[in-house]
Amino acid sequence: MSIFEELEWRGLIADCTDKVELQKKLTAPTVLYAGFDPTADCLHVGNLVPLIALRRFQLCGHHPIALAGGATGSIGDPSGKSQERQLLTKEVLDGNIASVKEQLKKLLDFETKTNPARLLDNATWTAPVSFLDFLRDIGKHFSVNQMIAKESVRARMEDRETGISYTEFSYMLLQAFDFYHLRKECNCELQIGGSDQWGNITAGIELTRKKMSAQVYGLTLPLIMNTDGTKFGKTAAGAVWVDAKKTSVYRFYQFWIRTDDRDAVRYLKIFTFLGREEIAALEQQHAEKPEARAAHKALAKAMTDLIHGENATAEAMRASEILFGGALEGISETTFNDIVGEVPTKELARTALDGAGTPLVEALVLSGLCPSKGQARKDIEGGGVNINNLREANAQRHVTAQDLLFGKYLLLRKGKRNYVVLTVK
RNA sequence: GGUAGGUUACCCAAGUGGCCAACGGGGGCAGACUGUAAAUCUGCUGGCUUACGCCUUCAAUGGUUCGAAUCCAUUACCUACCA
Structure with a gap:
């Protein structure tokens, strides 16, 4: 099964450019990238999807690049508080990128000889460019008419209450510049991202074509929503982080266990690396005996294994069994101590x-x-x-x-x- | 800059002198039922208090009044129309 077919089966393709050509391109090892904003020093389950997708590509022999938005992140979303934005100094951003890299190591293989993952920061090539040069070299290729036709911009322009600032309006230029730069310097030919990134990705594709007559591709992943319509990855306590200091392993495990029945199999496909047969088997068990929650358990175990390792998962599972298993009578102190840590x-x-x-x-x-x-x-x-x-x-x-x-x-x-x-x- | 309207609890939103800790809806929390599910039903949703009750809240400040979310003045912010 090709990477493209696999993504399709997992329901991970929201949209893509020139499907036929892209599939052809992916028969040979290809360099691809996905970006993320280093606005926090930690990843949460919500921004895991594109990174896991990178991993899937890597497993198929492609060359993934995780792009930290040191430049784009410093601009960020102007509708937020201005103080907040100024606090994201270079030092903070660098710190965030450094700590996120540690977490990325769990997802991507930076060591392998054949197709190691890379972590780049777009500040390294964006910051040195002067405003004047940027306007002349990049801005010239963009038509404002086309820009305002993009969904992301149009929505904001129609919403008269919010509007859109010039800064935010320019955001897509920066991201387009990234893609062009990566194509030029690293021969990166594919950008993946959330479906909200579609406009930014196509902007990059056009810029690359105009500047160097090169064809590059884009693929977007669906925005993950819970079946009940709520946002994925949020709990009453806030986001679910991949750092055990912010979200304990037990809570992380519990988050997945508590997945809605209707989402369990879908999430197995989206988040885990379990194969087609395994998931099909779990789906069947789930359909026949939902109260056993085989799919939930497999999902929780796979995700906790991936992020926290098998030993930590085993402890979280033990604590869960004790706490939800019934009475505490006859429990040994040693066993109870396991809970205390969780x-x-x-x-x-x-x-x-x-x-x-x-x-x-x-x-x-x-x-x-x-x-x-x-x-x-x-x-x-x-x-x-x-x-x-x-x-x-x-x-x-x-x-x-x-x-x-x-x-x-x-x-x-x-x-x-x-x-x-x-x-x- | 002018004119008009607005700002109420986590969000939306009623309330235009005492019956207001403030209708209703959403969300959230809890209970029953279950499978640590969904659906449904029930309760709670400013703080303190065993309770009677007390305290702090309706953008901010000051005022009128026995009494203010409600009236007046000033300030800040938001929206619309005009310039």
Whole structure:
């Protein structure tokens, strides 16, 4: 199966230029790139798709380039807060690129001899160009008439409330310049990106053709949406990051486990490297016995393996089994210790448990499970709070030393899946 | 620069002197049912309080009034029309 057919099967092709020619081009190793904005020092699951797609190309023998938008990122989206943008100094951007590179190493192979991945920063070739030169050499090739016809621009121009700034209007020129530059310097012939990038990609294709009479190609990936219409990758706690310091391995694993039934198989295709047969088998199991959630588990395991490694995944799985497996009775301290490392943990002074102890409501606020005592009380009265996996409906309840597991842990839960361990110091 | 209109909780949005911590919808959280699902139903959704109740909120500041989200003045921001 060719890379193109594989992407098609996985539902990863939203649009592409000259399908026939592109497929022909991809029969031989090709250099391709995808860009990302280094606006944060960390990747989240939302911007994983193009990078995983790069990996798929790499596995098929192509040469991937991950392009950090050191230049484009510094311009960014002007509708955001101006302070925010100024804070993204060169140092910050460089720092972000450096830390993101570490994360990219998990996705792309930078070491292989045949077709190593590369990480480039468009600031290196954009920053030295003077405004005047840019206008003469690049701007000259763009027709404003065509630019305002692009969907991204037109939408903003029709939205009179927001409008579009000159800076943002120019964004596509910078991205087009990247593509042209990469074609010239690295013989890069394909750009992939999210479907919102279509206009920017075609701008680059046209610029390359005009400047060097070279044909390059574009391919866009669909914007991933949950079936229920919500944005993929967002939870109540915010984005799901690939850095374990920002999103614990357990939470990362849980994020995938909790995928909507209707999305599970689709996400297996989009995100994992599982083959056609494996996914077909999982799809069948999922259809026959959805409550077993075989597809969810495979998805969660594959993704956690990919990002955090198998050992960490095993621990997250063990913690999940314990927490959702039922009663804590008969659990060994060693096993429980596994959980402690996975779920959020807060410390509690031992003296707070002396005598009458601490009101449960306070413990809930301290743990971060409830935003206020009032809310904590309502949650308890609503039956949403468990101590050591046993429901506690009494809002007057105090927690004391007697509630401790193994003399030092207190397992609090709000709702079905929000756990916090309080550790006594 | 002129004129008119607007700014209410996470978002949308009612409220035009006391019955307003503020209708309704969305979102969110929790419960029942389940499979850590979907759909459905129920409760909650400013803070403190066991409770009676108290406190802080309707862009900001000052004022009128026994009493202000509501009236007046000033300021800031947004929108529309005009220049």
